[in-house]
Amino acid sequence: MHLTQRHARPLRQRLNGNAxxxxxxxxxxxxxxxxxxxxxxxxxxGSIEASCMIFLKQTLSVAAYEATRVAIRDGRANADGERSARQILEGRSVNGFDIRFPNGEALDADRGAEVVVEVSAPSAANSPLIGQFVADRVLTARVVMIKQ
Structure with missing residues (x-):
């Protein structure tokens, strides 16, 4: 007998041990x-939800910027800026948004005056996954520009 055969376990024991x-x-x-x-x-x-909230916040910022950019032009009113923001928000399927001009009518503002636009939307209404399980927050973007 070889040395390796003497110390080797029987085949059945080796198979049972491996199993x-x-x-x-x-x-x-x-x-x-x-x-x-x-x-x-x-x-x-969590990553999907965070991405959706980042997308919502960015959409609100873009809509507020565009509304302000349109409203500061000479001869343009708040309604023109609101229309521009509404197109962006509806195009990106934002639900329950609100567009405000806290400083009043941009058409009446003097040249060099601040025109402020705030665009808000609730997080729960715009959440694809866990909006019903997490406390609702209102995200707001605010843009201030000088009337031209």
Missing amino acids: SRRRNRRGAAAVEFAVCLPILVLLVF
């Missing part, structure tokens, strides 16, 4: 998966 190790490893993998899955799901949906 036992494989079963134990499969069980450990199932437990690891069960622990990691909720964390991964939370990360994925």
Whole structure:
């Protein structure tokens, strides 16, 4: 007999030992998966929700900028700026938005006066995933320009 044959376990013992190790490893993998899955799901949906809120905030900023840019031109009124902002907000499917000119009518403002536009929208109405589970916040973008 060779030295390796004397110390080698019988074939049946080796196969049973490997199968036992494989079963134990499969069980450990199932437990690891069960622990990691909720964390991964939370990360994925959290990332999607954060991206949607960033998109909403950027849309509000763009709409406020465009409304102000239109309203500061000579001979233009708040309605012209509001129309411009509304097109952007509706084009990007923003729900429940509000457009305000807190300083009054831009048409009546003197040259060099500030024209302010605030555009707001609720986060819950514009959330694709968890808007019903998280407290509603109103996101607002404010732009100030000088009348030309």
